[in-house]
Amino acid sequence: MFTGVLTPPDQNLAATLRRLRQQRGITQEALAFRAHVTVSALSRIERGLSNPVWTTLVRLADALDVTPAELAAAAEDNAERARGGER
Numbered sequence: 001m002f003t004g005v006l007t008p009p010d011q012n013l014a015a016t017l018r019r020l021r022q023q024r025g026i027t028q029e030a031l032a033f034r035a036h037v038t039v040s041a042l043s044r045i046e047r048g049l050s051n052p053v054w055t056t057l058v059r060l061a062d063a064l065d066v067t068p069a070e071l072a073a074a075a076e077d078n079a080e081r082a083r084g085g086e087r
Contacts, residue, residue, distance in 0.1 A: 007051060009048045012078040012079040013075040015078055020066065028042050035060045035063040036059055041056070042060075
Protein backbone atom coordinates (compact mmCIF):
# COMPACT_ATOMS: atom_id res chain seq x y z
CA MET A 1 0.00 0.00 0.00
CA PHE A 2 1.31 3.46 -0.88
CA THR A 3 1.85 5.60 2.21
CA GLY A 4 2.47 8.85 0.39
CA VAL A 5 6.17 8.95 1.38
CA LEU A 6 8.56 9.13 -1.53
CA THR A 7 12.26 8.45 -1.15
CA PRO A 8 14.39 10.92 -3.08
CA PRO A 9 16.62 9.35 -5.72
CA ASP A 10 19.98 8.15 -4.42
CA GLN A 11 22.62 10.30 -6.11
CA ASN A 12 25.44 8.04 -4.90
CA LEU A 13 23.84 4.97 -6.43
CA ALA A 14 23.31 6.91 -9.65
CA ALA A 15 26.96 7.98 -9.80
CA THR A 16 28.17 4.48 -8.92
CA LEU A 17 26.11 2.83 -11.65
CA ARG A 18 27.35 5.35 -14.21
CA ARG A 19 30.99 4.92 -13.09
CA LEU A 20 30.85 1.12 -13.19
CA ARG A 21 29.22 1.16 -16.61
CA GLN A 22 31.79 3.57 -18.01
CA GLN A 23 34.71 1.67 -16.45
CA ARG A 24 33.53 -1.43 -18.25
CA GLY A 25 33.18 0.43 -21.55
CA ILE A 26 29.48 -0.39 -21.81
CA THR A 27 27.00 1.98 -23.44
CA GLN A 28 23.70 2.79 -21.79
CA GLU A 29 21.99 0.93 -24.61
CA ALA A 30 24.04 -2.23 -24.02
CA LEU A 31 23.56 -2.15 -20.24
CA ALA A 32 19.84 -1.52 -20.60
CA PHE A 33 19.58 -4.50 -22.98
CA ARG A 34 21.55 -6.76 -20.64
CA ALA A 35 19.48 -5.69 -17.62
CA HIS A 36 16.13 -5.86 -19.46
CA VAL A 37 15.26 -2.21 -18.80
CA THR A 38 14.58 0.63 -21.19
CA VAL A 39 17.34 3.05 -22.06
CA SER A 40 15.20 5.91 -20.77
CA ALA A 41 14.73 4.15 -17.40
CA LEU A 42 18.49 3.55 -17.10
CA SER A 43 19.17 7.15 -18.07
CA ARG A 44 16.79 8.43 -15.35
CA ILE A 45 18.48 6.17 -12.78
CA GLU A 46 22.01 7.23 -13.80
CA ARG A 47 21.04 10.91 -13.74
CA GLY A 48 19.64 10.52 -10.25
CA LEU A 49 16.08 11.29 -11.28
CA SER A 50 14.63 7.98 -10.09
CA ASN A 51 15.52 5.02 -7.90
CA PRO A 52 15.45 1.52 -9.35
CA VAL A 53 13.11 -1.03 -7.83
CA TRP A 54 14.84 -4.02 -6.23
CA THR A 55 14.45 -6.32 -9.24
CA THR A 56 15.93 -3.69 -11.55
CA LEU A 57 18.82 -3.11 -9.14
CA VAL A 58 19.55 -6.86 -9.11
CA ARG A 59 19.45 -7.03 -12.92
CA LEU A 60 21.72 -3.98 -13.25
CA ALA A 61 24.21 -5.44 -10.78
CA ASP A 62 24.19 -8.76 -12.65
CA ALA A 63 24.69 -7.00 -15.99
CA LEU A 64 27.67 -5.13 -14.47
CA ASP A 65 29.06 -8.41 -13.08
CA VAL A 66 28.79 -7.36 -9.43
CA THR A 67 26.52 -8.53 -6.64
CA PRO A 68 23.83 -6.22 -5.28
CA ALA A 69 25.84 -6.10 -2.03
CA GLU A 70 28.96 -4.99 -3.92
CA LEU A 71 26.93 -2.36 -5.73
CA ALA A 72 25.51 -1.07 -2.44
CA ALA A 73 28.96 -1.03 -0.83
CA ALA A 74 30.39 0.92 -3.79
CA ALA A 75 27.52 3.43 -3.54
CA GLU A 76 28.15 3.81 0.20
CA ASP A 77 31.88 4.34 -0.44
CA ASN A 78 30.92 7.03 -2.95
CA ALA A 79 28.68 8.65 -0.34
CA GLU A 80 31.48 8.57 2.22
CA ARG A 81 33.89 10.23 -0.20
CA ALA A 82 31.27 12.89 -0.92
CA ARG A 83 30.97 13.57 2.82
CA GLY A 84 34.71 14.01 3.07
CA GLY A 85 35.54 10.59 4.51
CA GLU A 86 33.64 11.01 7.75
CA ARG A 87 31.63 8.08 9.03
